[in-house]
Amino acid sequence: MYLDTSQDTAGAARAVEARWFAARDALADAGCDPLTVHALDDAVHDHHPPVPGRHGLALFATAGEVIMRQALPEPPAAIVAYDPLPHAMPMIVQLARDAEDDAAPDQFEDGLAEVVGHLSRGEVETLLLIDDPSSTERLWIGPDPLQLSDDPEVLNRAGIRHPPLVRADAAILRALTAAEGSIRLVDPAGHHHLRGGVAALLRYADVRR
Known part of the structure; x- marks a missing residue:
């Protein structure tokens, strides 16, 4: 609260x-x-x-x-x-550093589904996020912080029945914290090219598409 x-x-x-x-x-x-x-x-x-x-x-x-x-x-x-997960974004917005404009578009992976996939494998070094309090995006999660997906069948196949559906930003922050990644908030005016308002700078160059 x-x-x-x-x-x-x-x-x-x-x-x-x-x-x-x-x-x-x-x-x-x-x-x-x-x-x-x-x-x-x-x-x-x-x-x-x-x-x-x-x-x-x-x-x-x-x-x-x-x-x-x-x-x-x-x-x-x-x-x-x-909710099952803390709603930490309003706090993050006040405390996090704004992203510096030093990353070219081809240096990160953007799009919610793509970023979630990288988060689930612990590959995200830095998350770039446009804060949108009105967002209705939701993700399914499991008991492990890295268990998150936009498709409940992914978690079902991992043996998780009836996974809870939570705010996407809450699930993303939980996974990012578990993987010891960092977060940078970005200005939507200067980063309108981010699909889904989110992108990830990855730890390993060989996992980029």
């Missing part, structure tokens, strides 16, 4: 509390267990002195435990997600 924790007005503390109450109710309505909601409540009210200015907080929790608490330099949109 993402929370605007800004302390830039006289009523900021009450506003943060109201935003947290709304997020808490949304989590409960989505089926989040009470222990996890309680853990998030503790993380929001961590008793540190409020920091003046505009900022935010990203919180990731599961099974009654907050596994990551990340301060954000800018107030985030009010996002609450209760």
Whole structure:
């Protein structure tokens, strides 16, 4: 979940509390267990002195435990997600470096299906990504972070029955982290040639098509 924790007005503390109450109710309505909601409540009210200015907080929790608490330099949109994988892209957008314009189009593989294939084999050194919060792309995943595909039959053949369907960016980030790859966000105005808004710089030259 993402929370605007800004302390830039006289009523900021009450506003943060109201935003947290709304997020808490949304989590409960989505089926989040009470222990996890309680853990998030503790993380929001961590008793540190409020920091003046505009900022935010990203919180990731599961099974009654907050596994990551990340301060954000800018107030985030009010996002609450209760899914098999964390919705980390809004955090990445604020923290990741923008891609440098030093890679020629023929140096990377682009297209969602192509990039997913390389990710599943651990071949991606650097992921180039155009952030698109409105994207409806989904991928099927298995228990191993490198098990992801745009075709559930691929996972079925690997012995994974009824694989969950998740946000594509969440599955991609999970696989990239497992393979110790890096991510660079790219400006859509300068990288309109990226098919599917995603591309991969590969570790091994001999795996390029």
